Amino acid sequence: MQTYFIAFLMLSVLANAVHCGPVFIWNSEVQPKSVFPRIKQSEFLEVIKPLQETKMIAAFLYSTLAFRYFRCGSCFPFLSQQTPAFFYANVERPEKALSSLNVTAHLKANSDGSLETHLVCEPGKLYLISLNELKRSSNSLKSCDDAIKKITTATNCAEAAYMFMGTKDELVEPIGHLYQHHQFSFHFSQFQVHTADGLDTIQLQGMNVSGMDPVLTVEFKANNSDTALTFNVLLSNGYFEIKAFKYNETQYYVTDLYAPQTSSYACGKIELHNDKEAIILRRVQMQYDKDKRIADFRFKDPWTCEAFTSPAIISGLFVAAILISILSVGVGMLMSVQAPTKYDSALGQNLYINVTE
Template sequence: MKSSCVFAVLLLLVALPSAIHGTDVPVFIWGKPSVTYVPALSRYATSEFGALIESQTDEHTFTLIFAEDRLSTEDLSQCKLNTQTCFRNLAKLSRKSYLPNVNEPLQIFQQGTNEIQSVQISADGTLSERIVPKGGAIAVVNFDGDDFASHDALIDSLYNKLRAEFGNILAVYTGKTPSFRYSKLIRRTRQAAQAPDVPKILTVENIFLMAYEKFAVGAFGKNLSEVTLEKAEKNDTGSSETTLQIDIKGASGPMLSLNFLLAQGSWEIVRLTYDSEQYYLRHRVHINQHFSYHCNSLQYYTHDMKKQIIFGEVQLQPYWPTEGRSEFKRFGDSWDCVGFTSPGILTGLFLVAIFIFIGAYGIVWMMDIRTMDRFDDPKGKTIIVTAAD
């Protein structure tokens, strides 16, 4: 049971990176005492895998290859039978090498001059022709289908049978092609994914600048309708030296009006009107007049809390000529809508308070420890402490 768990965890750890290359398949090698353990996350080219096999074989070695039509590390890690891995016999092997990424491993056996025997094995274990193990020979046992649990049992049975006839065997379990193409899956996912929102820019030359990704309006607590804002204009009637009104027109629907106030070196949005109805921000925000304001979700509500407006990823900044600049083409430093005391800060303060209390309590206890005022004299009379003392 412990070996099976370790085997499954190992396969899960290497399952993802092993499928990145489209022609790579996993390989198990066992049978010879000299089989070495290789790094679990390494990728072997065909030539590198050939060098590894060559180091394990000689003219006295019989090479037995079990080949699936399709095999990937996802099959090894995800195939379960009664909550256990389908490859229970492979998991029990005490000494084996597992290579999750090998590029076309079967090619190296076709390049040599050794005698190669290719046989087909049926579901009941019957071979299309008899395998006679001998030194320097190679036998390829081909599986059909994807019943990996029965294939694992057939591998164990056939390997033990041939090993009883010929002791010097190197066994290899692999696949002809991968059954899972991770690169294609990633490509399809990226193609299906929506393109990121591009911020929309609204500007009134040298007066107002605003960038946003989303503007939605509707009933509070329900799905909001997204509205595209197209053009911003200054309303001279509602503007003065310390006030500024910007009217923003949408592709369709009512107009949005923003009223800004400049006072004591800071500006704020004092009123927001949409469809002739005023909306309010729950918390008033004062921004330094040289700063822009940024918020990932700026929300306004009507006075009766029945309607709602949301700006998504919005950044805006009004401009007054009294600021001493002749041009206004980009945002100033950003003032974010995150509160001063975030949950992390409050958690830290709470923990510090607990440590201070524990430390103070311990110091008070230590201060209450009293030094002995009587000491025993080894030459004198024994000290007797009465209840009154």
């Protein structure tokens, strides 16, 4: 009996630890997806199959591609300029999903980013192109970007859909769950409490929403204790806002956690501190629906927590202001230089030049 229990527990862990990866799609119009919730293989195939009927598909595969790499704007200068472009953050084994379709050929890019075989620009063609050979370069991500540019330019196919995705099974943060109650939807992947003894992961369950507009009270019960995570959602002037979280009888205040009711709020990590401990919410996305939710639910366009006035940007603006000030003073001094109107001679009379304005 104990053996069966251990085997069941291991299967449960493996079932929940689904490997997901990012997928970047461009040069084709596809259905936008929410930022954090997982996209299943069947859902991903529903997007790809209509494209294969009308376009050639070229999927570029890189084994160590991760979600965090797309936060580097300078790593992909070519991909960052592509329109239309769509980004799926968590697709369940995207390479396996494409392999279930009718694949035309499995190709591999050389170290210089070229292909030995040209792509045929015909509807229904599906090419899986490995870029793993470029790992040896000093800047592998930039090399992948250059190779993609080189191959797509050489193909010169107007009716084509291009993808860039990861292939290595990489266990990242837990996928999380989507909770919905009445008009409020809340998704998070992990809730942790950081104390002096270490970092503990708390399992939250059973979201309950009480109250009425304009103040809603949201509560999550913790299944390993009698405590609960609660917060209030304030509705005013077309926005919804959260000002504080409460856990274990402790209030954690937060600022700038708000979004228009026409959008959802998304943040990769919310970390709140007090004197002795901290709470951490990972991959948070929430939204308030004024009207009744439709059956095919999808989060609205995200209002992210990435602030424009970050310390790095403020420092850059400050240094730029100083340099511009010094440059302005220097240019002004150069512009004030004039031809001399008097020449003094130590041996003879002084020479004066009359200047008429």
